[in-house]
Amino acid sequence: MSVPNFLYIGTSKAGSTWLFNALAIHPDVYLASSKGLYYFDQHFGNGPEWYRAHFTGDEGKRAVGEISHSYLSSPAAADRIAVAYPDMRLLACLREPVDRAFSDYLDLVKNGQHDGSFETALERFPRLIDRGRYATHLQRYVDAFPRHQLQVGLFDDLRADAQAYADDVFAFLQIQRLELPSAALKGRMPAGSPRNANAAAAAKASSRLVKRIGLRRLRARVKRSVVVRQALYRPYADDRPTVDPGVATELRGVFADEVERLDTLLSAPVTQMWGYRAPQPDQSGGG
Numbered sequence: 001m002s003v004p005n006f007l008y009i010g011t012s013k014a015g016s017t018w019l020f021n022a023l024a025i026h027p028d029v030y031l032a033s034s035k036g037l038y039y040f041d042q043h044f045g046n047g048p049e050w051y052r053a054h055f056t057g058d059e060g061k062r063a064v065g066e067i068s069h070s071y072l073s074s075p076a077a078a079d080r081i082a083v084a085y086p087d088m089r090l091l092a093c094l095r096e097p098v099d100r101a102f103s104d105y106l107d108l109v110k111n112g113q114h115d116g117s118f119e120t121a122l123e124r125f126p127r128l129i130d131r132g133r134y135a136t137h138l139q140r141y142v143d144a145f146p147r148h149q150l151q152v153g154l155f156d157d158l159r160a161d162a163q164a165y166a167d168d169v170f171a172f173l174q175i176q177r178l179e180l181p182s183a184a185l186k187g188r189m190p191a192g193s194p195r196n197a198n199a200a201a202a203a204k205a206s207s208r209l210v211k212r213i214g215l216r217r218l219r220a221r222v223k224r225s226v227v228v229r230q231a232l233y234r235p236y237a238d239d240r241p242t243v244d245p246g247v248a249t250e251l252r253g254v255f256a257d258e259v260e261r262l263d264t265l266l267s268a269p270v271t272q273m274w275g276y277r278a279p280q281p282d283q284s285g286g287g
Helices: 015-024 048-055 076-082 097-110 118-124 134-144 155-160 163-170 199-214 216-224 228-230 245-266
Strands: 006-010 029-031 063-066 089-093 150-154 192-194 234-236
Touching: 006 015, 015 029, 015 063, 015 089, 015 163, 015 192, 076 134, 089 134, 089 155, 089 163, 097 118, 134 150, 134 245, 150 155, 150 163, 155 163
Parallel strands: 006 063, 006 089, 029 063, 089 150
Antiparallel strands: 192 234
């Protein structure tokens, strides 16, 4: 039984499934028995032995960890992780918060958890907004860990060059670079709609049953299967729903302060990259 030395803490709908699959094929990486243990927020009461039991059979891998995308927004997780594993390396990936919230909404619809508009989902599911308060959530980790133990990437960079993004992750985890196969460079959980609502609901119920009886690895393999997803869901193409422009503008106002604070936290022009601030004119006088 090994001690984990890295975590992906969030956010959701920002490539966590892609990252899980990219790390799962690396020979120097051992991942917990399934994506989404949620120990440091939802299952902390199960105790440390329960948690460590998910890391048996690592065979001396250099990087041992897990991916639980709710840790970032959890008020308690940062301090709990710092107390239990003060040397933990932490990975995060941020997606423009309105885009992230709408993607989360589409996932709720796809999984049969919501049947209604984006606006009604915002009222019903507070996480759609709360998970986008990145600066507030990241500050807890900045306060609890040395800055060199925290790597924060942007979903924009993952979309632009998945291999370069993976290279940065491998370097942060201090493992060898791995050239990812073409299949691993593609998006893993695209938004879509059920091909058959009853079949999708039955698959979800079966997944929950498998989880309850402890077959986490089997559940994880099935959930990650491209064949299974394509059989159950039809990915959106040109018919992908879009956010109402008025709603998007209102939400950008809600997130504006959080995004501006990221510029300082990450030492990067996030507000400009995400269009929350217009590019500043060149004041150098150069031609």
